Each structure stands twice: as C-alpha cells, then as structure tokens.
Amino acid sequence: MGDERLISRRQVLVVGGAVVALGQMVGRPARAAAGEAEINRILAGRTAKTTGLTLDVPSIAENGLVVPVNLSVASPMTATDYVRAIHLIAPENPVPLVASFRFTPASGRAATSMRMRLAQTQDIIAIAELSNNDVLIAKAEVKVTIGGCGG
Amino acid sequence: MITRRDFWAAGAALASVGTVSRAAATQAITQDNLLAFTPLGQVTLLHVTDLHAQLLPMNFREPSVNIGVGEAHGRPPHLSDGAFRKFFAIADGSPDAFALTSDDFVALAREYGRMGGLDRIATLVNAIRAERGADRVALLDGGDTWQGSWTSLQTKGADMVACMARLQPDAMVGHFEFTYGQDRVLELAKAQDFPFLASNILDEWKEPVFPASRMITRGGVNIAIIGQAFPFTPIANPRWMMPDWNFGIQEELLRANVAAARAKGATVVVLLSHNGYDVDRKLAVRVAGIDVILSGHTHDAMPRPELIGSTILVASGCNGKFLSRIDLDVQGGKVAGWRYKLIPVFADAITPDPAMSAEIAKQRAPYAADLSKVLGRTQGLLYRRGNAHGSFDDLICDAMLAERDAEIALSPGFRWGPSLLPGQDITADDVYNATAITYPACYRTTMSGAQLRDVLEDVADNLFNPDPYYQQGGDMVRVGGVGYTLNPNAAIGKRISDMVLLRTGAAIDAARLYRVAGWASISQATEGPPIWDVVGAHLRNHPEVRPRDHSNVKLITT
Amino acid sequence: MAIATPRVRLPAIAKKGDIIEIKTLISHDMESGQRRDSAGVLVPRKIIKLFEAQFNGRPVFSADWNPSVSANPYQSFFARVEESGTFEFAWTDDDGTVTKATAKITVA
Numbered sequence: 015m016g017d018e019r020l021i022s023r024r025q026v027l028v029v030g031g032a033v034v035a036l037g038q039m040v041g042r043p044a045r046a047a048a049g050e051a052e053i054n055r056i057l058a059g060r061t062a063k064t065t066g067l068t069l070d071v072p073s074i075a076e077n078g079l080v081v082p083v084n085l086s087v088a089s090p091m092t093a094t095d096y097v098r099a100i101h102l103i104a105p106e107n108p109v110p111l112v113a114s115f116r117f118t119p120a121s122g123r124a125a126t127s128m129r130m131r132l133a134q135t136q137d138i139i140a141i142a143e144l145s146n147n148d149v150l151i152a153k154a155e156v157k158v159t160i161g162g163c164g165g
Numbered sequence: 166m167i168t169r170r171d172f173w174a175a176g177a178a179l180a181s182v183g184t185v186s187r188a189a190a191t192q193a194i195t196q197d198n199l200l201a202f203t204p205l206g207q208v209t210l211l212h213v214t215d216l217h218a219q220l221l222p223m224n225f226r227e228p229s230v231n232i233g234v235g236e237a238h239g240r241p242p243h244l245s246d247g248a249f250r251k252f253f254a255i256a257d258g259s260p261d262a263f264a265l266t267s268d269d270f271v272a273l274a275r276e277y278g279r280m281g282g283l284d285r286i287a288t289l290v291n292a293i294r295a296e297r298g299a300d301r302v303a304l305l306d307g308g309d310t311w312q313g314s315w316t317s318l319q320t321k322g323a324d325m326v327a328c329m330a331r332l333q334p335d336a337m338v339g340h341f342e343f344t345y346g347q348d349r350v351l352e353l354a355k356a357q358d359f360p361f362l363a364s365n366i367l368d369e370w371k372e373p374v375f376p377a378s379r380m381i382t383r384g385g386v387n388i389a390i391i392g393q394a395f396p397f398t399p400i401a402n403p404r405w406m407m408p409d410w411n412f413g414i415q416e417e418l419l420r421a422n423v424a425a426a427r428a429k430g431a432t433v434v435v436l437l438s439h440n441g442y443d444v445d446r447k448l449a450v451r452v453a454g455i456d457v458i459l460s461g462h463t464h465d466a467m468p469r470p471e472l473i474g475s476t477i478l479v480a481s482g483c484n485g486k487f488l489s490r491i492d493l494d495v496q497g498g499k500v501a502g503w504r505y506k507l508i509p510v511f512a513d514a515i516t517p518d519p520a521m522s523a524e525i526a527k528q529r530a531p532y533a534a535d536l537s538k539v540l541g542r543t544q545g546l547l548y549r550r551g552n553a554h555g556s557f558d559d560l561i562c563d564a565m566l567a568e569r570d571a572e573i574a575l576s577p578g579f580r581w582g583p584s585l586l587p588g589q590d591i592t593a594d595d596v597y598n599a600t601a602i603t604y605p606a607c608y609r610t611t612m613s614g615a616q617l618r619d620v621l622e623d624v625a626d627n628l629f630n631p632d633p634y635y636q637q638g639g640d641m642v643r644v645g646g647v648g649y650t651l652n653p654n655a656a657i658g659k660r661i662s663d664m665v666l667l668r669t670g671a672a673i674d675a676a677r678l679y680r681v682a683g684w685a686s687i688s689q690a691t692e693g694p695p696i697w698d699v700v701g702a703h704l705r706n707h708p709e710v711r712p713r714d715h716s717n718v719k720l721i722t723t
Numbered sequence: 724m725a726i727a728t729p730r731v732r733l734p735a736i737a738k739k740g741d742i743i744e745i746k747t748l749i750s751h752d753m754e755s756g757q758r759r760d761s762a763g764v765l766v767p768r769k770i771i772k773l774f775e776a777q778f779n780g781r782p783v784f785s786a787d788w789n790p791s792v793s794a795n796p797y798q799s800f801f802a803r804v805e806e807s808g809t810f811e812f813a814w815t816d817d818d819g820t821v822t823k824a825t826a827k828i829t830v831a
C-alpha cells in the first residue's frame with residue numbers, strides 16, 4: 015500500500031528542510047470510494063454511536079510510515095458484555111482497512127496499540143463492534159506534513 | 166463582567182521598571198531594582214528557557230509581526246509594538262519597551278545596552294537563592310539550551326552542560342538538544358546532576374525514554390515538575406537524528422503523569438514545557454490539575470502570566486534576555502496566591518558572577534581566535550524575529566543566491582539568533598549564532614513553481630493553522646529572489662498568492678523549474694557546504710551589508 | 724527477506740484477576756505490494772496477515788493485519804489472568820509461514 019503512493023505523491027525533494035508531500039496541500043481530501051465502502055461493509059446497515067470509542071492518534075504524523083495509534087473502549091469485558099472487534103480504517107490509503115483487532119472476554123480490557131502507514135493527510139476512522147451488536151465510531155485527523163522549519 | 170484584561174491583571178506583580186521615565190531610566194536600572202520583589206508564600210520558581218547557547222550579553226529584537234490565528238488572534242503574545250505596550254501598560258521608550266517590543270529598537274539599544282549573559286543570570290539566581298533561602302527556590306530550564314553557538318556545536322553541547330552545572334537547575338527539557346543525536350542526548354543527560362525530563366518521548370515499546378517527572382520539596386511543599394519535550398521535534402528537525410523515539414503532545418500520558426504526581430503527594434504540579442505558547446494555552450484547558458506551566462519554544466516574553474482556569478501560564482522569552490520569578494503561596498493543599506516578575510536581564514546593570522564568567526571564558530577560549538574574526542559590517546539592523554521576514558535572514562538568502570548561483574533561496578524560519586546594530590562589525594561568532602546547527606548543508610536543487618508554492622503553503626499551515634495542536638512554532642520559511650502575498654487567515658492551501666520572481670518581475674510559473682538554494686534540510690542525504698561558509702564567502706565579496714527595510718512578503722493582516 | 728524475529732514483553736508475575744498489558748514486536752518488512760523497486764518493478768506483497776495470542780490454549784486476542792500496518796509491527800493488548808500458565812503468540816505470513824513465541828506467567 016502506502017509506499018508506492020508515498021513515493022509517487024511525495025516526490026522526495028530537498029527543501030527548506032524537507033521531504034515535500036506534493037498534492038496534499040489543496041484542501042481536505044475527499045474520502046476515497048474504497049474507504050467509504052469499507053466503512054459501510056463493517057457497519058452493515060447499523061447506525062454507529064459517536065461516543066465510547068477512543069481513537070488516539072497524533073495531530074501531525076512524525077513519519078507517514080510509522081504513525082502510532084491507540085484504541086480503547088470502556089467495557090466490562092464479561093462473557094455477556096464485551097467488545098468483539100475494533101476496525102481501523104485509513105480511507106485515503108490504497109488499501110483502506112488497516113487492521114481488525116478481535117477481543118475476547120479474557121482480554122480483560124478492550125484496548126490496543128499499533129503503528130500504521132499513512133499515504134497522506136486524512137481523517138482516520140475506527141469502528142468498534144460490541145457483543146450486543148452495537149457499533150461505535152470515532153474519527154480523528156492526522157496531518158502528514160513537510161515540516162522542517164520549527165525553531 | 167470579567168474582561169479578558171482582568172484575567173491578565175489578576176495576580177500581577179510589582180510595578181516594573183517600565184514606569185520609570187526615560188531620562189532617569191539608565192540610572193534606575195540597577196541590580197537591586199531588577200531583583201526587587203516582595204516575597205510571597207513558601208515557594209519560588211525561577212524559569213529560564215530557550216537560551217540557545219547564548220553565554221554572552223547580546224541584543225535581541227522582539228518581533229514586529231506576530232500574528233495569532235483563531236482564538237489567539239489579537240491576544241498576547243500575538244501583539245507587537247504599540248499594541249503590546251498598550252496591553253501591558255508599558256511606557257514608550259522605557260526599558261521594558263526596549264526589552265519587549267521592536268520599534269525604536271536601535272535607539273533604545275544604544276541607551277540601555279545589551280541583555281542576557283549567563284554570568285548575569287547566575288548573579289540574579291544566586292541573589293534570589295540567598296535572599297529567599299535556597300531551600301525555597303527551584304530553578305527550571307525550559308530547553309533549547311545546548312544549541313545556537315559555535316562552541317555548543319563544536320562541543321556537541323558540552324559547553325552549555327558545563328556552564329549550566331554551575332547554575333544548578335533542578336530539571337530541564339529539550340528540543341534542539343535532540344539534534345545532537347539520541348545517543349549524545351542520553352550521554353549528556355546522564356552526566357548532569359539534575360534530570361532531563363520528557364513525559365512525551367516513547368521508545369519502540371511505547372515506554373518512556375526519560376523520566377516524566379521529578380518530585381522536589383521547597384519551603385515544605387511537595388512540587389512535581391513534569392517535563393514536556395518539543396512535541397514536533399522529529400517533524401521540524403531531522404528525524405534520522407532521533408530515529409527510535411516517538412514524540413507528540415501525548416495528552417493522555419500527561420494526564421496520567423499529573424494523576425501519578427498527585428497520588429505521590431504533590432501539592433503543586435508544574436509543567437516545564439517546550440510545547441510553545443499556543444499549544445500550552447490549549448493544553449491548559451484540556452489537561453486538568455496543572456498549577457503552573459512554564460512555557461518555552463515560541464520565544465514569547467510576557468510581563469504578566471496568563472491565567473487559564475486555575476493554571477498560570479508563564480512565558481519567559483529567549484536567548485537569556487529574561488529570568489522569570491514566580492512565588493507561590495500554598496495553603497490548604499493548593500496554590501492560594503502567587504506573584505510574578507519577568508526580570509529583564511540588563512547586562513550593564515548586573516555584576517557578572519565571577520565563577521560563571523570564568524567558566525564561559527574557559528569554554529570559549531579554544532575557539533576565541535576564530536570567533537572574533539571580523540567578516541563584514543552592517544549599516545542597518547540585522548534581526549530575525551517576524552512571521553515572514555528578518556533582515557538577518559535576508560543576508561543569508563542573499564548569500565545563497567550569490568554564492569550558489571540560485572534564482573530562489575529558502576532559509577528556515579528559526580526564531581533564535583541575536584540582532585546586530587547598525588555600524589556593528591559582523592564577526593564569525595555572529596554568523597555562527599544565526600546558523601550553528603548540526604544539519605547546516607547548503608543544498609542546490611531545482612524545483613517547479615508548483616512545488617515551491619506547495620512548500621510555502623505547507624509551512625504556512627504549520628504556523629497559521631487555527632488549531633494550536635497543528636502549530637509547530639518557528640516562523641515562515643524565509644525567501645530570497647521571490648516575493649509573494651501571505652494571508653494567514655485563509656484556508657489551508659489558499660494562503661499563498663501572487664508569487665513573483667523578483668529578478669524579472671515575472672509571475673512564478675507553476676510548470677517551470679527554478680534553481681533553488683537552501684539549508685537546514687531535514688533529509689539525511691543533503692549535500693553542500695555549511696551555510697556559515699556560504700555567508701562567510703558572501704561577506705568577503707560584499708563586506709558592507711545594507712539591510713533592506715522592506716520584506717519580499719506582503720502580509721494580509723485583516 | 725529477513726527471518727521474522729519476535730519479541731514479547733509482559734510481567735513475569737501477577738495476582739489472580741489482574742489485567743496485564745502484553746507488548747509484542749516482530750521484525751518484518753511488511754512488503755505492501757504497492758511499492759516499486761529502483762528499477763520501477765512492483766515488489767510483490769508479503770506481509771504478516773494474522774496475529775494471534777492464546778493463554779493456556781484459549782484465545783485472548785487476535786488481529787488481522789493489512790498492508791497499511793507499519794514494517795516491524797508493534798501490537799499491544801491486555802489479558803485477564805486467573806491462573807499461572809503460558810501465553811502463545813503466532814504470526815502468520817502471506818505464504819503460510821507461522822512464527823511462534825511463548826511466555827510464562829506465574830499467578831500468585
């Protein structure tokens with residue numbers, strides 16, 4: 015995924031201190047159709063609540079190839095009330111579904127951390143599926159920037 | 166109704182030296198006068214930040230343009246000159262006007278002399294410790310301490326470590342420190358008698374690299390000092406220099422560290438921060454339980470702290486111009502009162518601390534002959550601060566255009582580096598003070614007009630994004646050979662317009678390739694001579710510098 | 724490509740009913756299938772597509788990984804431990820190769 019797009023879009027350029035991400039500056043990107051389809055596939059017609067799922071990502075990516083993500087849902091994680099899965103989607107990536115994390119009551123806590131690749135600035139989406147079939151959704155923007163001049 | 170002004174006035178300190186009439190001012194600036202402070206409560210916190218390795222007194226002109234966007238619009242520190250003086254009731258022509266604003270800088274500099282010098286700061290710190298009792302005083306270093314001079318570059322920060330050891334801070338945090346490489350930072354941090362703190366730096370296991378906090382007891386009060394490194398270091402500076410570490414604001418970690426400090430018995434929680442002022446203002450709203458934020462990075466100096474809820478936000482300037490003192494009265498397990506003074510370090514009024522003077526001389530001695538070399542002379546003021554333009558950066562850009570045969574020059578929007586007065590010699594020391602970084606290569610490349618515009622737009626968003634958490638500090642990348650119009654309040658991707666190649670007056674062509682020179686690239690594979698050699702060569706050919714009084718950038722400020 | 728080398732961090736001892744954090748790292752290029760080499764040729768996809776954790780033979784946590792997961796994948800999660808025993812971790816590659824690691828925990 016990401017790599018090819020990172021290279022074609024970012025065109026390594028040495029500049030006022032930076033690798034230039036070309037074509038990313040003009041407005042907020044429209045969500046790719048594939049990303050939209052992925053979200054709809056997971057929601058499967060259900061209406062997602064916008065509270066309860068914490069998606070913790072940096073406001074600005076230090077490195078588009080390694081963007082830390084923390085995900086959590088406050089849940090008792092009992093046999094009858096637990097989080098089954100959390101899906102992580104980067105709609106503007108060539109393969110929008112980044113990962114699906116599957117929990118069990120033995121997880122004890124519905125929380126996970128990982129690192130992902132981001133092709134460009136975009137709104138990251140997380141969707142949690144609960145044992146009672148409820149779904150939760152969260153969104154957070156991560157900016158992929160040139161950087162290089164702070165100080 | 167409580168006005169914004171009332172928040173600022175609340176808890177404000179003594180009448181500052183700014184009320185003294187201009188004629189009497191030079192006599193009125195005395196060491197005793199600068200130190201005058203009616204002590205309050207049990208605890209005194211001293212804050213010095215963004216020294217940028219400036220061991221000696223110098224001139225430093227504050228910005229004439231400091232635009233705030235979004236909520237920061239028109240609020241300190243995003244005021245300059247007359248608006249700044251009006252807000253803080255500073256008399257025109259006063260020492261405070263000289264220290265804190267930019268207009269009339271040259272005339273006032275001749276009247277009031279240089280500021281800063283670590284031996285002067287040592288005198289002030291020692292005097293406060295003696296008067297107050299050292300067991301009531303904590304000294305905190307807000308970082309960007311080890312970088313900004315030739316001696317710091319040559320010794321990889323060791324000169325500053327040796328000098329700061331004499332000042333005996335209780336903790337420090339970092340930013341440009343990391344540009345000596347992660348191994349060097351660990352090595353120097355380990356060699357110090359006080360901790361290098363960072364709540365927001367994690368290793369590959371997402372575990373802390375440095376201690377997040379330190380508990381100290383002053384005046385019988387348990388105080389937690391939590392440290393915050395510059396969150397965007399691997400973006401603003403070369404990431405390959407700290408490849409294994411992850412930074413970021415890390416609000417959740419900070420909340421956990423505040424809670425942990427309270428659980429361990431801290432009555433007062435202090436955040437020693439290199440976040441930058443606007444980031445700290447937002448953070449103070451979002452992270453509960455911090456009593457005082459000692460803010461650094463953006464080089465803002467304010468004569469009164471801002472109160473955000475119950476959090477006191479202190480901004481102490483840079484380059485050794487100021488020492489902040491805040492006294493806390495702790496009653497019933499919380500901060501019941503406080504008193505603050507931004508102490509301007511007027512070098513001529515303060516007796517240097519002999520031990521620190523000797524240490525500074527010792528650190529500089531091996532390089533003294535090189536440093537004192539006169540390379541040129543400036544006919545006008547050379548300064549750096551300003552959102553889009555600085556005359557010292559014009560000199561650097563002119564040097565790149567001439568010496569690297571480029572049509573366009575790009576120079577980073579660094580906020581450090583002293584100012585030089587009209588008629589002053591430009592020494593090698595002065596050039597290093599504006600350029601001494603560990604990634605100095607002056608590259609030469611070609612760039613299309615579209616790429617150039619994308620660069621400017623991207624940097625503009627890092628500076629003028631209305632959400633402070635997307636702001637990285639620093640200023641606009643400086644340009645030579647090209648002019649443009651900048652609208653900070655426009656949307657992302659729409660702030661830059663009317664780009665013109667100055668040599669011909671022609672509009673910049675998106676499709677055409679231009680020869681571009683620049684320095685301070687964050688790419689590892691950058692090649693070219695160090696920028697100080699480029700500036701040195703240019704000064705050999707053009708030793709008389711005539712700074713332009715106009716900017717290549719037209720700012721839309723409404 | 725390099726042989727995948729897993730590393731795992733978790734406490735050696737815990738109290739009954741504790742929820743412990745488990746951190747894992749594995750060295751792997753996670754070749755996305757989207758990248759072109761210096762000759763412009765598309766490098767074939769080769770990623771770890773599945774991570775699984777079991778405790779005493781019972782599933783605790785798993786993750787389906789896609790090409791947007793960073794190289795040298797890091798994965799942390801939690802487990803409630805009621806008894807002493809062994810965690811088993813398995814990373815399954817596109818080609819079916821499975822890399823395994825185990826870690827014991829004593830529950831007092």
